[in-house]
Amino acid sequence: xxxxxxxxIIYAREPIVLNATLLFxxxxxxxxxxxxxxxxxxxxxxxxxxxxxxxxxxxxxGIYNQIRDITQQDPEPYLSFVxxxxxxxxxxNLLTVVPGYHAPTGSLSTTAALALCVFVAVPxxxxxxxxxxxxxKSYLEPTPIMLPFQxxxxxxxxxxxxxxxxxxxxxxxxLAAILLSLVPLFVPVVMHILGLVFGVIQAYVFSVLAxxxxxxxxxxxxxxxxxxxxxxxxx
Amino acid sequence: xxxxxxxxxxxxxxFLILVALLRWFLYKPILKVMHKRQMxxxxxxxxxxxxxxxxxxxxxxYQQQQQELQQQQAALLTEARVTAEQERQHLxxxxxxxxxxxxxxxxxxxxxxxxxxxxxxxxKVIHQTYAxxxxxxxxxxxxxxxxxxxxxxxxxxRHLEDSQRQAIAQALSQTNSAILVRSSFEMPADLRxxxxxxxxxxxxxxxxxxxxxxxxxxxxxxxxxxxxEIVWSLDTYLQTLEQLxxxxxxxxxxxxxxxxxxxxxxxx
Numbered sequence: 001x002x003x004x005x006x007x008x009i010i011y012a013r014e015p016i017v018l019n020a021t022l023l024f025x026x027x028x029x030x031x032x033x034x035x036x037x038x039x040x041x042x043x044x045x046x047x048x049x050x051x052x053x054x055x056x057x058x059x060x061x062g063i064y065n066q067i068r069d070i071t072q073q074d075p076e077p078y079l080s081f082v083x084x085x086x087x088x089x090x091x092x093n094l095l096t097v098v099p100g101y102h103a104p105t106g107s108l109s110t111t112a113a114l115a116l117c118v119f120v121a122v123p124x125x126x127x128x129x130x131x132x133x134x135x136x137k138s139y140l141e142p143t144p145i146m147l148p149f150q151x152x153x154x155x156x157x158x159x160x161x162x163x164x165x166x167x168x169x170x171x172x173x174x175l176a177a178i179l180l181s182l183v184p185l186f187v188p189v190v191m192h193i194l195g196l197v198f199g200v201i202q203a204y205v206f207s208v209l210a211x212x213x214x215x216x217x218x219x220x221x222x223x224x225x226x227x228x229x230x231x232x233x234x235x
Numbered sequence: 236x237x238x239x240x241x242x243x244x245x246x247x248x249x250f251l252i253l254v255a256l257l258r259w260f261l262y263k264p265i266l267k268v269m270h271k272r273q274m275x276x277x278x279x280x281x282x283x284x285x286x287x288x289x290x291x292x293x294x295x296x297y298q299q300q301q302q303e304l305q306q307q308q309a310a311l312l313t314e315a316r317v318t319a320e321q322e323r324q325h326l327x328x329x330x331x332x333x334x335x336x337x338x339x340x341x342x343x344x345x346x347x348x349x350x351x352x353x354x355x356x357x358x359k360v361i362h363q364t365y366a367x368x369x370x371x372x373x374x375x376x377x378x379x380x381x382x383x384x385x386x387x388x389x390x391x392x393r394h395l396e397d398s399q400r401q402a403i404a405q406a407l408s409q410t411n412s413a414i415l416v417r418s419s420f421e422m423p424a425d426l427r428x429x430x431x432x433x434x435x436x437x438x439x440x441x442x443x444x445x446x447x448x449x450x451x452x453x454x455x456x457x458x459x460x461x462x463x464e465i466v467w468s469l470d471t472y473l474q475t476l477e478q479l480x481x482x483x484x485x486x487x488x489x490x491x492x493x494x495x496x497x498x499x500x501x502x503x
Contacts, residue, residue, distance in 0.1 A: 021239075029252070057268075060262060080254050080257065084250070087257065113242075113250060
């Protein structure tokens with residue numbers, strides 16, 4: 001039994017290895033982009049909206065408002081990155097109900113890649129908002145002695161981000177597979193439903209944590225306050 | 236090993252591509268259309284507020300116009316009442332004037348009727364008195380009324396006042412025209428002679444004397460002597476009677492009118 005979809009090799013020619021993770025990632029990407037392109041090809045400004053446009057507007061507006069509520073800043077710069085994180089993760093997790101689908105988020109490589117993206121995005125957004133000097137100076141606050149701990153904190157939270165998502169999705173899939181082998185009827189259905197709920201929650205947690213890290217780095221004054229309060233809330 | 240580094244980098248690349256694609260196909264169009272809709276809503280809201288303000292203004296204008304109309308209506312009503320009252324007073328004055336005119340006309344008519352009645356009455360009374368006197372004298376004393384009348388007239392000639400007698404004599408001495416004796420009846424010859432004799436004896440004249448019968452001279456005899464008149468006539472008595480009757484009628488008419496007039500005025 002495979003723990004990670006990475007181990008399902010579809011095509012391999014060193015160093016290129018096409019595994020199930022990449023394949024289902026592309027499928028998920030294709031689904032997201034296809035639906036978006038299909039719905040947004042002809043948008044209506046009038047109050048009476050087509051159903052699909054209404055659904056997409058609800059999603060985008062929901063993400064937009066969440067970002068604004070959490071960061072207390074203009075959501076526009078963060079919308080693309082954080083919104084894509086949430087949509088990709090939640091779509092991947094929800095598609096696990098499709099038989100034969102392996103969620104890419106069940107792969108530690110995917111979650112590590114996403115965490116790596118967050119790890120890189122934090123200084124990029126921080127420098128873009130504050131400038132290089134102010135951003136680097138934030139690592140020396142409140143005292144330069146804290147610099148090593150700040151650096152360790154950066155790496156550890158990236159690792160925690162990756163492991164949290166991977167662990168939850170992988171464990172859900174694994175639990176469902178184990179229960180399916182032990183109790184073939186009813187119980188796996190309940191576990192699948194629970195898996196869907198957990199999948200949505202984990203997507204939300206991952207996105208909000210990434211948002212908190214990025215937004216806190218973007219604002220020196222609120223850095224400590226945001227990190228401590230928001231991490232406590234979501235972890 | 237759970238981490239495949241090739242997959243990690245591929246996923247990083249996939250994620251970045253997905254971010255770019257969703258930014259292009261999802262966030263930008265959706266935000267754009269939402270922003271546009273927001274602008275439209277704000278425009279409509281502003282338009283609605285503008286229309287509401289206009290409606291409010293129109294309502295205020297309408298209320299002002301309505302108030303002005305009510306004031307005009309009240310003014311017209313007051314003017315109409317004043318005009319109606321003036322017209323009423325004018326009509327009342329007109330009616331009073333007509334009543335006064337009618338009353339005057341009625342009084343004139345009454346006066347004319349009264350005069351005519353008195354004239355007729357006088358003539359009838361004279362004729363009746365004459366007839367009664369004639370009949371009474373004839374039946375009781377076997378005397379003729381004309382004869383008695385001539386006797387009384389002659390007696391009056393004899394008893395003229397001195398001043399009147401002198402005035403007549405003086406007047407006769409200045410003229411030679413005939414003396415005219417007018418009587419209401421055809422005087423017999425003996426009576427004519429008696430009158431001539433009496434005139435000759437009283438005034439010593441040689442003037443010619445003419446006798447004329449005058450129907451308008453009611454039961455009497457009259458002599459014109461150089462502008463002076465000596466008359467005895469039943470008309471003299473009747474004039475006194477007429478004056479008394481006229482006074483009595485006028486008094487009764489006035490009292491009757493004073494009783495009727497307040498009632499007729501109050502009806503108006």
